[in-house]
Each structure stands twice: as C-alpha cells, then as structure tokens.
Amino acid sequence: MSASQFSTKQRLLGAAEALFAQHGFAGASLRQVTAAANVNLAAVNYHFGSKDNLIEAVFRRRLDALNARRHAALAKVESKPGATLEDALEAFIRPALELALDRHGGAAFMRMLARAYAEHDERLRRFLSDNYGHVLREFAVVFHRMLPHLVKEELYWRLDIVAGALTYTMADFGLIKRRAGTSETAHREYTVEHLVGFAAAGLRAP
Amino acid sequence: MSASQFSTKQRLLGAAEALFAQHGFAGASLRQVTAAANVNLAAVNYHFGSKDNLIEAVFRRRLDALNARRHAALAKVESKPGATLEDALEAFIRPALELALDRHGGAAFMRMLARAYAEHDERLRRFLSDNYGHVLREFAVVFHRMLPHLVKEELYWRLDIVAGALTYTMADFGLIKRRAGTSETAHREYTVEHLVGFAAAGLRAP
C-alpha cells in the first residue's frame, strides 16, 4: 500500500508542506502528516530523525533552488552597467513569485514561509539565517550601494520588513485565482512589476 | 501571592497576549500562560470557559477600541467633501499604528494579529468577520467609491492582501526601536505617511 509514484521521503515532504501551511508547525501533528502521506508514523523519525529535522528538510527542498536562482539573477544584474534598484528587486522577487505560482505545492510552501516569517521563531530564524543568509547579504550589499542615503542598520530592518511583506503578499497571491482572460505569464509579469514598485517605494523613502 | 495591581482576568489577558504573540495559539500552552500570569491553571477555564474563549477575549480587549476609532475616523473623512483615497487609508492605518506603538502590550498584540492573519484559521476568521467585519465593509464601500475602476471582487482581495501586509509590517514596526533623535510623534507621522503611500500604490494599480 504505497499508492504513489513517489518515495516515502518525498511523500512525507509533500504532505508536511501542505499541512504545515494549513495548520502551522505546532498545529500539524506527525500523525496527521503520516496519515496524509500514507506512511507509517515511525517513518518520520526513521527518515528525518525528528519533527524539527522534517521541518528543515521541507524548507531545504525549495529554498536551495530559490536561493540559487536569486543568486544567479543578482549576478546578472551586477554584470549590467546601468542597473537600477528595480532591477535588483526583480532579481529578488521574480524567483520567489515563480515558486509561489509553481503548480506542485508552490503555493503551500509560500504560505508556510509566510507563517515562518510571522512566527519569529528563534530556532527557525537561525536555521534560515545560517543556510540562506549569505544570499540575503549579497542583496543587502547591492541595495546599500543603490541607497546610499540609508545607514546600514536602517537598511537592514527595512529589508527585513519588505521581505516579510513581500512573502506574505506572495503567499496570498498563490491562493488567488488569476483573473479570467489573463494568461499565466501576463499575470506573472503584471504581478512582478507591481511588487517591485511596491518594494522600491518602501526602500527609497527618506 | 498575586504580586500585581491587576486582577486575575487582566493578568491572564496580558500574559496570553504576550505568549500567543511569541509562540502562537497552538504553541503557547495554558500552563505557560497561567505561570506567566502568576495564576492557577484552572483560572483560565473558570474566567473564560476555554482556551478558545481566552483567545477571543484577548482580541476583543483591543479590537473593540480599534474598530471604534477606525469607524469614527472614517466618518470624519466621509463628512469632508474633497476626501481622497489617502485620507480613507489614513483612517484605517493611523488607529492601528497607534495601537502598535502603545507601550502596554500593543506591539505584542500586533504581532499576535499578524500571526492570526498568516494562519488563515477558519474559526478565527469567522470570529473576526462576525465581530468586526462591519467596519471593514464600511471601508470597502468608501474604497469602492474612490476606486471605480476595480470590480468588487478584485477590490476585496486587494484589500485583504493590503490589510495583511499592513498588519504584518506594523507588527514589525512595533518591534523596531525608533531611530535616535526622532521624537515619538515625528516617528509616527513619518510611518503613517509611508504606509498610506505604500497601500495607495497597491490599491490604485490598474
């Protein structure tokens, strides 16, 4: 009785992602997760060691790719001579929005990420900072160059807030159906432009 | 051993607010809450009946006043002939920001509210909608008049997203120390202006 083309590990990650998005990390129990994945309860601790490790694995599965794409997009922006703040923000936002609109659980992951932001959990923050902080620091350097009027401390908490607001917004965008008559790519382009302007306004303020 | 000028009920509400903000509704246990409030465990069910009722009471304590102030501010805007979208947004935002900057647990409450938004919990959404939805609908009517290019459905989910992003942002603002050399009121005025522009951009887009 496996009833799926995916391995136990993959099914666990998928079910955990969906249930963490819906009920939170504390609210979704391992029994719910393993039942949704059609897997024995003990499989979580066998494959991941603990619930906390499962949570981290769910993040890793998506964030490794997301940060790689953000890093590559930022590198391309930096190689361009006349790069603007909007270009850098697009390098930050577009990969995330594409992930949010991904049909295979992307929306669920984005809602989960938004919850993680809202939770301000110390353990989770350290995990994210340790594993993906270096890419955020690359962006901070570029933003700092483009916004010389901001002292570093001010820039950092603005980035923190803007990133959180963006994540929250993208999580909700994933829930919303596209307006009828709008193609997928047109919708995405419109949304990217919208969010970039939104974020730029927040960062450029005096 | 009460060690406080406040009643058991008030101490419970305060401790619950702080711990729900920090660990979430499922993550903060009644034993943590009652310990922080220096109160017996059974006091929660004696005074509130259940944990869910305690959660609702924590919301009620702040939201009754917040919605009254929003309603009054909107009425004042409507009585003015040349009212703009920014005026209406300010009526929505300023009371919330003042709550977020309130020194007696306002920041904690705002973080709790942001978590409630991120959680998309059905029970909580119904409670908030039932008790405070009428004020939001008043705002929606005014916004609809000021943004005739948006069909009602589009306006509603934009409002939902904008309100969520604002709540999240204000929750973080509450955590951030004011920049040195800026007075409290100057900081607040700057932030209101900033957030109003932020939200207006999101609503006015085509």
Add this chain to the structure above:
DNA sequence: CCCCGTATCAAACAAACGTTTGAAGGATAG
C-alpha cells in the same frame, strides 16, 4: 543457501496538553 543492511510496521513510551473536579479561602450580607 545464508546473511546483512534497508525499510516498514504495530505497539508502546513518557511527557504535555486542555479540561474537570471537589475542597478550601475570603469577603460580604443578614
């Protein structure tokens, strides 16, 4: 064939959860 490492399973573990109970204070009114 047997062996061994991997994977799955039902069952049990202690701990923590929200909630309930019944008795004990403590103040106020008759």
Add this chain to the structure above:
DNA sequence: CTATCCTTCAAACGTTTGTTTGATACGGGG
C-alpha cells in the same frame, strides 16, 4: 456567628503529542 457567593487551589481526568522499540518483510552479494 452563620450563610452565601465568588474565587483560588492542588490534583486528577482522558487525549494527544513526539519519540522509541522490537519484530517483520524485502532484496541483492558472498
């Protein structure tokens, strides 16, 4: 003083939690 009501208390209730255990099945290599 007694009686009454509201409040607090320690203790226990039955569930549910994350985790661990030991047995069982599977499957290629010696």
